[in-house]
Amino acid sequence: MNMNMNMNMTSSIDDLMTHMTTEDPDSFSPSPTDDYEYDLQDFMCDREQVRVFRSRYEPPLFWIIALVGGAGNLAVVWIYLNFRRRLKTMTDVYLLNLAVADLLFLVTLPLWAAEASYSWIFGSTLCKLNSALYKVNLFSSMMLLTCISVDRYIVIVQTTKAQNSQLERRRCSRLVCAGVWLLALLLAIPEFVFAAPARVDTHDYCRMVFPPHLGNRTKILVLSLQVSMGFCLPFVVMAFCYSVIVATLLKTRSFEKHKAMRVILVVVVAFVVSQLPYNAMLVIEAAQASNMTITDCEERKTYDKVEQVLKSLAYLHACLNPFLYVFVGVRFRRDAMQLLRRCRPLTSKTQLSKSRSPLSSTRMSVMSDSDTSQALSL
Numbered sequence: 001m002n003m004n005m006n007m008n009m010t011s012s013i014d015d016l017m018t019h020m021t022t023e024d025p026d027s028f029s030p031s032p033t034d035d036y037e038y039d040l041q042d043f044m045c046d047r048e049q050v051r052v053f054r055s056r057y058e059p060p061l062f063w064i065i066a067l068v069g070g071a072g073n074l075a076v077v078w079i080y081l082n083f084r085r086r087l088k089t090m091t092d093v094y095l096l097n098l099a100v101a102d103l104l105f106l107v108t109l110p111l112w113a114a115e116a117s118y119s120w121i122f123g124s125t126l127c128k129l130n131s132a133l134y135k136v137n138l139f140s141s142m143m144l145l146t147c148i149s150v151d152r153y154i155v156i157v158q159t160t161k162a163q164n165s166q167l168e169r170r171r172c173s174r175l176v177c178a179g180v181w182l183l184a185l186l187l188a189i190p191e192f193v194f195a196a197p198a199r200v201d202t203h204d205y206c207r208m209v210f211p212p213h214l215g216n217r218t219k220i221l222v223l224s225l226q227v228s229m230g231f232c233l234p235f236v237v238m239a240f241c242y243s244v245i246v247a248t249l250l251k252t253r254s255f256e257k258h259k260a261m262r263v264i265l266v267v268v269v270a271f272v273v274s275q276l277p278y279n280a281m282l283v284i285e286a287a288q289a290s291n292m293t294i295t296d297c298e299e300r301k302t303y304d305k306v307e308q309v310l311k312s313l314a315y316l317h318a319c320l321n322p323f324l325y326v327f328v329g330v331r332f333r334r335d336a337m338q339l340l341r342r343c344r345p346l347t348s349k350t351q352l353s354k355s356r357s358p359l360s361s362t363r364m365s366v367m368s369d370s371d372t373s374q375a376l377s378l
Helices: 002-018 041-043 047-082 090-117 122-158 159-164 166-187 190-195 215-250 256-291 297-315 317-325 330-343 349-355 356-364 371-377
Strands: 195-200 201-207
Touching: 002 159, 002 256, 047 090, 047 195, 047 317, 090 122, 090 166, 090 317, 122 159, 122 166, 122 190, 122 195, 122 201, 122 317, 166 190, 190 195, 190 215, 190 297, 195 371, 215 256, 256 297, 256 317
Parallel strands: none
Antiparallel strands: 195 201
16 A cells, blocks of 8 residues: 555655746736746645635736726827827827737736636737737836836936937937837747646646756846846936936925925835835745745745735736826826817817917926926926
8 A cells, every 4th residue: 555655745746846947827817917827736735725816816906907097008008199299308108108018918907807707718929919918018118117217307307408308309209118118028028938828626727938958047047037127227226317317306496395305205106115115025936936936835925925915916007007107197187188078078179278288288297308497397
């Protein structure tokens, strides 16, 4: 009998080693950021409790984020198309691209919500596309936020240089955006290559499935790229730019500087609060892949649930971007009100013409390059 038990255990471990390069969809959410493989501890740990938590927690929240964020970012794109005949500043270009990136990211959430409720029923091709689309827009949105902070640094700290090179900078912004999208596509190559449906029990999950010869090294590399390019680099650049901007504002006598510093503080705090906790969890997961830092089953399941909550918090940033970077501007809010009035059937053309301001349809709402006071007021 003991011999039979040993043979069964050996067979189970052999089966486990055969599947070492397939991620465990029971442990974490089905988003393409979670690059987890089977190991002996996962094999011995029942994750049913985590799957139930995901199926109840993730779908409604993802749908809320998708709907609210979609409405806000669609409003940004719609206002640009209707009121801004041409993009006047670098930040205009960046904000429009940021809204598009957030919209493309939000499109992926309903599919992840459906997977959490049922399983992945959309096939291998859509699995690759959805996973890659998520990563492309994750990286592009973070890099565009970095570009906005650099542009604000130039406008406020190097005012003379900014005013003398407006046309050149506007042309440069389009090249920068093209470079951002290209780099994001390159960083999403692992999703195009390795994302595939993986069967667990009777359910399929869209996961990263690595060949046996690649092992954990590829997983650690993917996680490292996400943390470094999706958080660390943007955070360092934003922290430097906004700290110098605040120091510059403190030297001015404008009454608008306090409002500007409040907005900067909100922008930085929102970025750190939403992104830092989840990226810290990804660092822990990379360490787990390297040397198995978490070995207790109950501890692992608790970690999984915490990761779910922090991931959702990170996704909320796509909802906040329109309000943090766009709707804080007075002129942009006026454009939004005009758009709402246009949608009202009883609004007369006379009222619309009286309410329309030439400045409101042609100038940037967030720190215009040609108006120092507007720049200070964000």
